[in-house]
Amino acid sequence: MSESPIDIVGQEYRAGFVTDVASDTLPPGLSEAVVRHISAKKREPAWMADWRLAAYGKWCAMRPPDWAHVRFPPIDFQAISYYSAPKSLADAPASLDEVDPELLRTYEKLGIPLHEREALAGVVKAPDVAVDAVFDSVSIATTFKDKLADAGVIFCPISEAVHSHPELVQKYLGSVVPQQDNFYAALNSAVFSDGSFVYVPKGVRCPMELSTYFRINERNTGQFERTLIIADAGAYVSYLEGCTAPMRDENQLHAAVVELVALDNAEIKYSTVQNWYPGDAEGKGGIYNFVTKRGACIGARSKISWTQVETGSAITWKYPSVVLRGADSVGEFHSVALTNNYQQADTGTKMIHLGPGTRSTIISKGISAGKSQNSYRGLVRTSPAAKGARNYTQCDSLLLGDACGAHTFPYIENKSPTATIEHEATTSKVSDDQLFLCQQRGIDPEKAISMIVNGFCKDVFRKLPMEFAVEAGKLLEVSLEGAVG
Amino acid sequence: MSLLEVHDLHASVNGEPILRNLSLRVETGEIHAIMGPNGSGKSTLANVLAGRPGYEVTAGQVSFNGAGLTGLEPEARAQAGLFLAFQYPVEIPGLSNMEFLKAAWDSHRAAQGAQPESAVSFMKRARALAKSLELNPEFLKRGVNEGFSGGEKKRNEILQLLLLEPKLAVLDETDSGLDIDALQTVAAGINRFCSADTGVLLITHYQRLLNHIVPDRVHVLSEGRIVASGDRHLAEKLEAEGYAWLSD
Numbered sequence: 001m002s003e004s005p006i007d008i009v010g011q012e013y014r015a016g017f018v019t020d021v022a023s024d025t026l027p028p029g030l031s032e033a034v035v036r037h038i039s040a041k042k043r044e045p046a047w048m049a050d051w052r053l054a055a056y057g058k059w060c061a062m063r064p065p066d067w068a069h070v071r072f073p074p075i076d077f078q079a080i081s082y083y084s085a086p087k088s089l090a091d092a093p094a095s096l097d098e099v100d101p102e103l104l105r106t107y108e109k110l111g112i113p114l115h116e117r118e119a120l121a122g123v124v125k126a127p128d129v130a131v132d133a134v135f136d137s138v139s140i141a142t143t144f145k146d147k148l149a150d151a152g153v154i155f156c157p158i159s160e161a162v163h164s165h166p167e168l169v170q171k172y173l174g175s176v177v178p179q180q181d182n183f184y185a186a187l188n189s190a191v192f193s194d195g196s197f198v199y200v201p202k203g204v205r206c207p208m209e210l211s212t213y214f215r216i217n218e219r220n221t222g223q224f225e226r227t228l229i230i231a232d233a234g235a236y237v238s239y240l241e242g243c244t245a246p247m248r249d250e251n252q253l254h255a256a257v258v259e260l261v262a263l264d265n266a267e268i269k270y271s272t273v274q275n276w277y278p279g280d281a282e283g284k285g286g287i288y289n290f291v292t293k294r295g296a297c298i299g300a301r302s303k304i305s306w307t308q309v310e311t312g313s314a315i316t317w318k319y320p321s322v323v324l325r326g327a328d329s330v331g332e333f334h335s336v337a338l339t340n341n342y343q344q345a346d347t348g349t350k351m352i353h354l355g356p357g358t359r360s361t362i363i364s365k366g367i368s369a370g371k372s373q374n375s376y377r378g379l380v381r382t383s384p385a386a387k388g389a390r391n392y393t394q395c396d397s398l399l400l401g402d403a404c405g406a407h408t409f410p411y412i413e414n415k416s417p418t419a420t421i422e423h424e425a426t427t428s429k430v431s432d433d434q435l436f437l438c439q440q441r442g443i444d445p446e447k448a449i450s451m452i453v454n455g456f457c458k459d460v461f462r463k464l465p466m467e468f469a470v471e472a473g474k475l476l477e478v479s480l481e482g483a484v485g
Numbered sequence: 486m487s488l489l490e491v492h493d494l495h496a497s498v499n500g501e502p503i504l505r506n507l508s509l510r511v512e513t514g515e516i517h518a519i520m521g522p523n524g525s526g527k528s529t530l531a532n533v534l535a536g537r538p539g540y541e542v543t544a545g546q547v548s549f550n551g552a553g554l555t556g557l558e559p560e561a562r563a564q565a566g567l568f569l570a571f572q573y574p575v576e577i578p579g580l581s582n583m584e585f586l587k588a589a590w591d592s593h594r595a596a597q598g599a600q601p602e603s604a605v606s607f608m609k610r611a612r613a614l615a616k617s618l619e620l621n622p623e624f625l626k627r628g629v630n631e632g633f634s635g636g637e638k639k640r641n642e643i644l645q646l647l648l649l650e651p652k653l654a655v656l657d658e659t660d661s662g663l664d665i666d667a668l669q670t671v672a673a674g675i676n677r678f679c680s681a682d683t684g685v686l687l688i689t690h691y692q693r694l695l696n697h698i699v700p701d702r703v704h705v706l707s708e709g710r711i712v713a714s715g716d717r718h719l720a721e722k723l724e725a726e727g728y729a730w731l732s733d
Contacts, residue, residue: 432538433575437629439559440535440569441589441645442596451588455580455628 025084055179055189068346154199161197176259195225200235211240222253231266264299276312283342286314293320297329305332321350324358331360339372348378353386362393368404375407382416494545505709521706564596566652570642577629636667643674660694672697692724
């Protein structure tokens with residue numbers, strides 16, 4: 001009884017099972033031949049193969065970034081397999097009926113609705129979400145394509161868009177995140193396998209939430225997905241991304257690139273609930289999540305908002321950013337990053353103000369438990385042309401126990417004399433007194449911690465679409481399981 | 486069977502003995518006041534009863550409603566009907582007061598095997614009680630004690646007391662830091678709680694609260710044990726003469 005009730009032990013990961021399907025997996029290693037091979041697998045046109053090879057050339061001359069507040073042994077990029085696909089998908093299935101039932105069961109277990117037919121027939125409660133399910137390196141199914149097509153919305157695997165909408169892909173791929181942007185972006189550009197492509201035409205409000213669910217299954221493979229979302233003038237789209245992986249002892253690399261483009265008056269809302277396997281209580285295994293996400297507000301009065309709930313990954317290195325080029329465009333970043341056990345997160349955002357009257361808001365909530373390290377890293381930059389630009393940043397850290405760390409690295413580069421930039425930061429601890437108050441009122445410590453943490457995250461959860469907000473709350477509860485002894 | 490029976494209790498805080506051989510019996514329908522100089526062990530007694538971590542019973546027994554308390558988790562004691570009003574209520578920013586109160590009440594109901602009360606009915610009750618304690622119902626939407634004044638925090642404690650319907654209320658210097666008006670409101674709330682089925686252990690420095698809440702018994706605590714007990718007139722004597730005469 002004399003011990004503090006805050007005592008971190010292991011956490012339980014509920015998406016950690018392996019799906020037993022035969023896979024077509026490339027042997028480990030990366031070379032020009034491997035890049036050509038991936039391109040050939042996808043029967044890509046020559047311009048796409050050339051684009052990949054150019055990226056590979058740049059990658060060879062680059063080195064991994066070492067400035068993040070994370071520690072891990074060097075990655076052997078020749079030990080990773082750069083392509084893996086379930087064999088049953090060798091010939092792309094034309095419909096869900098042709099998809100291997102074992103794969104469908106995987107998504108069922110994860111609670112991802114792929115039952116479009118039943119939903120449409122009213123057999124189950126119709127989800128208002130169209131899903132693109134990506135399994136290792138390939139998309140296995142995309143739902144509600146027809147309903148979306150009626151509205152003029154294109155939602156398909158990017159491997160398909162390369163063939164069906166080459167003019168859009170060629171115009172925008174790499175336009176927000178150039179190949180040489182950073183080491184992992186270059187790697188992704190060379191070997192990316194699948195991901196989602198979204199185009200919402202002029203003036204169209206996408207009739208449902210779009211969602212991609214990423215699943216890493218195969219051992220020793222990396223996942224390198226590429227997502228490209230374009231909202232044409234006056235369009236609106238809300239996009240959700242979810243991720244899980246089996247529990248494995250070795251680390252696995254996930255190096256994705258996400259590009260968002262918003263034209264005049266367009267709005268893109270991008271939400272992520274990231275639940276990659278974080279490794280076990282001793283810090284063994286888990287996903288390295290090294291991701292480049294960036295949106296470009298090209299058009300006037302356009303808006304891009306990132307909302308992320310990060311509970312997984314052994315290491316997170318991720319800075320969803322917005323380049324505010326259009327006049328009066330708006331960028332938002334709302335983040336909850338929770339680390340437990342030996343997890344390390346270095347995450348934040350960049351708001352680059354180029355146009356006049358541009359505005360950005362950053363709300364970051366970091367929760368550290370166990371022996372984890374949780375860093376916020378953010379850049380707010382205004383150019384001389386960004387007259388009257390405004391930024392508001394609020395960075396809050398919550399500590400559970402005394403073996404974890406919370407760090408804040410805010411960078412402000414202001415070249416606009418008329419800009420207003422505000423930064424607020426707080427660090428607090430879940431205290432024994434707070435826990436005892438809850439217990440004295442009859443609430444057990446696990447529930448108390450979860451309520452306190454949820455309260456701390458409320459500002460961000462409010463920004464999530466309804467169903468995601470519920471899922472995020474539950475996920476926090478699971479991730480904090482065992483955070484109290 | 487007494488509501489609360491403390492028998493030869495010894496307790497330490499962080500290894501340091503504070504309570505020495507303390508005995509006390511509270512029956513339902515009774516109000517007991519515990520007085521005594523600073524450092525005499527009054528707050529320690531309150532925290533030991535509630536099972537606060539770091540407060541260790543080294544000898545003796547405490548039984549509540551006929552069942553032993555030793556070794557029970559704090560939340561189990563609370564669910565059994567033991568309520569502690571804090572001297573310094575802590576803030577929990579972001580967690581709304583209403584959500585906190587509902588979770589507390591749900592846990593009490595669950596311990597009795599009852600379904601949770603509907604949110605609508607509970608909120609109605611909570612708002613009405615807040616009003617009766619002259620707490621703006623808007624406070625229910627704010628974080629637990631977040632940015633509350635000292636008086637508001639104490640009124641919030643009484644709100645919890647009345648909402649959770651415990652059997653025994655241990656009030657740890659609930660009167661400290663209150664102005665005259667707030668003192669009357671808080672005292673009215675405590676009197677409202679008192680009934681033939683409940684008991685109150687009132688820890689206080691001052692006679693002034695006892696002008697509003699009339700105790701059946703007054704005990705003086707000194708160096709971890711009860712050195713004098715009497716009726717309400719003992720409190721008046723202490724107010725007039727201080728504690729020094731007790732050690733003569």
